[in-house]
Amino acid sequence: MDPVLVAGIVLIALLVGVTVLQSALRRRQGSVERGMPFVGELGALVLSEAEYPRGYTILYRGPVTNERLAVNAPDEASAFAEIDSAGRMMGYRQAFRDPKSYGEFIDVLLNLTTRKNAPHRQLDLQVVLYEDEEGAIEGIDEELPPNPHIDDEGNSLEVTTLDGHNLGFADSVRQWSRKAESGSELQRKLEVRWHAGRIGCFVSGDSEPPGSITAEEVLDLAKRVQQRVEQSTLRASAVKS
Numbered sequence: 001m002d003p004v005l006v007a008g009i010v011l012i013a014l015l016v017g018v019t020v021l022q023s024a025l026r027r028r029q030g031s032v033e034r035g036m037p038f039v040g041e042l043g044a045l046v047l048s049e050a051e052y053p054r055g056y057t058i059l060y061r062g063p064v065t066n067e068r069l070a071v072n073a074p075d076e077a078s079a080f081a082e083i084d085s086a087g088r089m090m091g092y093r094q095a096f097r098d099p100k101s102y103g104e105f106i107d108v109l110l111n112l113t114t115r116k117n118a119p120h121r122q123l124d125l126q127v128v129l130y131e132d133e134e135g136a137i138e139g140i141d142e143e144l145p146p147n148p149h150i151d152d153e154g155n156s157l158e159v160t161t162l163d164g165h166n167l168g169f170a171d172s173v174r175q176w177s178r179k180a181e182s183g184s185e186l187q188r189k190l191e192v193r194w195h196a197g198r199i200g201c202f203v204s205g206d207s208e209p210p211g212s213i214t215a216e217e218v219l220d221l222a223k224r225v226q227q228r229v230e231q232s233t234l235r236a237s238a239v240k241s
Helices: 005-034 039-043 066-070 074-083 104-112 133-140 215-229
Strands: 059-062 090-099 119-131 158-162 173-177 185-196 199-208
Touching: 039 059, 039 090, 039 119, 059 066, 059 119, 066 074, 066 090, 066 104, 090 158, 090 199, 119 215, 185 215, 199 215
Parallel strands: none
Antiparallel strands: 059 090, 090 119, 119 199, 158 173, 173 185, 185 199
């Protein structure tokens, strides 16, 4: 048999084997994490399967541990210590994407061909439990980039506060706009952040080009999460007398 062909078959087999192994490890890790304290209670504060947004596929759903947040940091131990010292205990995230992701490499190929003119949109919901209310307040705080921020391609990122949203519980409602040098808007993200007791909440919608997700969609999701957070025993147990 041709040595080149043999080498190709071996390489493909190795790639498939690594992919299968990584998938098995992720499933095992996810199973362990789902059994950790507070995961079930936090998961009940976001969307049920019957409420998943139509037209989207699931990008991620499940717990977000401090270890998971720190795993890609240059200094994993230091990153974990910093997160842990801030009083963060456990998070739960749901992310929905349209179109479906098939992995970074395949997505790039699709975006250059069959998806070239297709809109891309993503919805994110996350609730995070902290040791106390002070930790939740600090956890939802955000260091904003210079406004506007100009990238290497000449595009600008502008962050503005959205008014008239009628979300009395929100600590911040912001719109992030990426614009070309010509001034045309390329991408838009709307994000709502708030805390309730020791629970920090984050809901966002991101679309490219802008307009694929409306502000009302994001605001309605935030209201839905807040209605459940208000009834949560996790929040009630943190209310100071």
